[in-house]
Amino acid sequence: MTVEEPTSGLAVLSWMPVAVMAVVAAADVVAGPGVGFLPLVSLGPAFSGLVGGWRRTALIGVVALLLCVGLGVYDGLFQERRGFTAMVSVAGVTGVGIAAAVMRSRREAELASVRSIAEVAQRVLLRPVPRTAGSLRVAVSYTSADAGAQIGGDLYEMVASPHGIRVIVGDVQGKGLAAVETAAVVLGAFREAAHDEPDLVGLGERLERSVARELGGKKFVTAVLAEIGEDREVVFLNYGHPAPMVVRRGGTVNFPEPPSYALPLGLGVHGSNAPTPYRVGFAPGEQMLLYTDGVTEARDTAGTFYPLGSRAELLKEPEAGRALQGLREDLVRHAAGPLHDDATMLLLRYRTHAEEISVSRA
Structure with a gap:
């Protein structure tokens, strides 16, 4: 149209x-x-x-x-x-x-x-992430299942803290205004704790306390937290969320999973073990995609799930925003109509040498 x-x-x-x-x-x-x-x-x-x-x-x-x-x-x-x-x-x-x-x-x-x-x-709740953070190039795609809304039950945020660049991508149980309210609770807690907590485990524990206190165990949020430092590694905490996708320099695709999955945020009152942090190598020339299950669970007319891993070649586009836009358009084509769930993707890649020089001169 x-x-x-x-x-x-x-x-x-x-x-x-x-x-x-x-x-x-x-x-x-x-x-x-x-x-x-x-x-x-x-x-x-x-x-x-x-x-x-x-x-x-x-x-x-x-x-x-x-x-x-x-x-x-x-x-x-x-x-x-x-x-x-x-x-x-x-x-x-x-x-x-x-x-x-x-x-x-x-x-x-x-x-x-x-x-x-x-x-x-909506703009206050899901603020636009910066296009660059430290040595990283960032792009975000958010597609709400509700055609009349810009946000729904998915959430994302990135904070450049004194302890590294910290990222969260999550998916709230349910839909509608109640899901938006829950997302606001999680994002508010993350934005505050990301600056204060010296390590990712402490950040996760603080999020769990805030969400459990606000939601009382009646709702939950799957989420993945990431911390990117200067050591060319990413530390992850996974609260029942889909594993991130890492595209290596040669085009190999990995979905590094945690040693064990923890319950989603908000369900810690049930006495489950906290998630175990795990490290994944992430070097220049590689890409990392955090996403929600609205991406991988999108089905075509035959009921086939979206094959995210085999679509990684769409991220070869040099400009991060256009690369992610191409992946989003491919997702919508696969679904052959409106998505039935919110779909969020956050792409991280290192800036090229030319971009680093341009930024330093500016």
Whole structure:
């Protein structure tokens, strides 16, 4: 679908009242007064009230009344009640159309205000991550399963802390506003703790306490935490989340899994063991993708899951944002329609030598 299609559709609807009145007038002239087409002139202001503003509806109503008078005189209908009945019908429909247009305009203004507030809240909750962090290049793709929302139950954040670059990607149980509220709790706790806690285990424990206190064990959040330091390694903590994908320099794809999976955040009250941190090598020329299960569990029409590992070649694009956009478009094509779950991908790669020089000169 192109951008011009909605605009052209609105243009057709805006001209429909005029077209309807023209057709009714032509049919009345051709058929003569015996058929009784004249009251159908009121369709003009009726349609205008559905698609236009109240001023346009009033203008169309005046035109319809003038047309009704002209055709009534032409047909000789004012010698009997039919002409006056038609005029009353047009005037009545015009009044109703104006009232409908006013009510619709008010609802549209209220909806626009609510959407504006929601968009601001969404931007505060899921802030755009920086395109660069230290020696890393970063790109994020977020696709909400709800076409009317920019955020849902997935969450992500990256913080450049004194202890290294720390990242979280998570997936909240459930959907809707309750999931968004839970995501806000997790992100708020992560943003604060990422700066304060000296190690990733302490960060994870603090997140677990915050989420358990807020959610009371009634909801949970799968999440993977990552810390990228200067030693060309990534430390991971995995709370029941899909393993990250690492694309090596030669194109080999790995999904490094933890020694053992822990329960998701929020379920620590059940007494499970905390996740064990594990290290994965991550050097220049390699790429790391953190994602939610909305990516790997997207199905095509035959019910086949999205083969993320075999699509790693799409990340060969030099620019990180375009590379991730290509992967997202491929995911949507695979699903052959709207995704049934939120899908988040966060791509990390080292900046090239040329980019490092450019940044240092700036």
